[in-house]
Amino acid sequence: MDAQLTRRMAGEIVVSDSPGETLRKWREIFQLSQKHLASLLGVNPSVVCDFEKGRRRSPGIGTVRRLVETMVSYDRAHGGRIVTSMEGQQGNSAITSIQEFAIGLPIANIVEAVGGKVLAGEDELERPIYGYTIVDALRAITTFSGANFGQMYGWSNERALFFTGVKFGRSPMIAVRAHPVKPRLVCYIQPGSVDKLASTLAKMERIVLVRTDLSLGQVQAGLEKL
Secondary structure, eight states: OHHHHHHHHHHHHHHOSSHHHHHHHHHHHTTOOHHHHHHHHTSOHHHHHHHHHTOSOOOOHHHHHHHHHHHHHHHHHTTOHHHHHHHOOTTOTTEEEEEEEEEEEEHHHHHHHTTEEEEEOGGGTTSEEEEEEEEEHHHHHHHOOTTTGGGGGTTOSSSEEEEESOSSSHHHHHHHHHSSSOOSEEEEESOSOOOHHHHHHHHHTTOEEEEEOSOHHHHHHHHHTO
């Protein structure tokens, strides 16, 4: 599982439009200061700082791999709390589908494929997505814990999360906001309604929030055509 996590982290940093910011996000998730991470790597703290600020050339895949492996190894050596929360729980029944795209696809393409209506995040529609996960919201409430919420993110958090069984749309967005890793897109499939709080939280996190009145089967068929 550690190998999967490090590949996911490294891949996200490499493909990010802002590698330094993405590196900083992961460093903060692992609760390491720049100085501490630099010490583990055996480099001057200015090296980590310059990477994150974009003052150095974007790190190559070899450097990125060393960075993420160092963070994961350090966490494992100190109880593995962060790694465990990112790994999640395999085979959770709340996750009905999890898929990755061969290339990044604009959010607008995903919205069109599922007949979606954008409720928040109209300015983010050109950002790329690298996969999607479909989640039964009702099952997630009863089976997910804070330690296994991260299993929804597959290889990258730059993905769409689709929720079925949504009544008001508040709970999924509250859970998404509480977790350190954020998706690009959250879509409710045939929700009862969508509370304004959900849209407010989406805007705060720069997440595109969408609803679709298509059935789950129709949504899956649309995604499979991408």
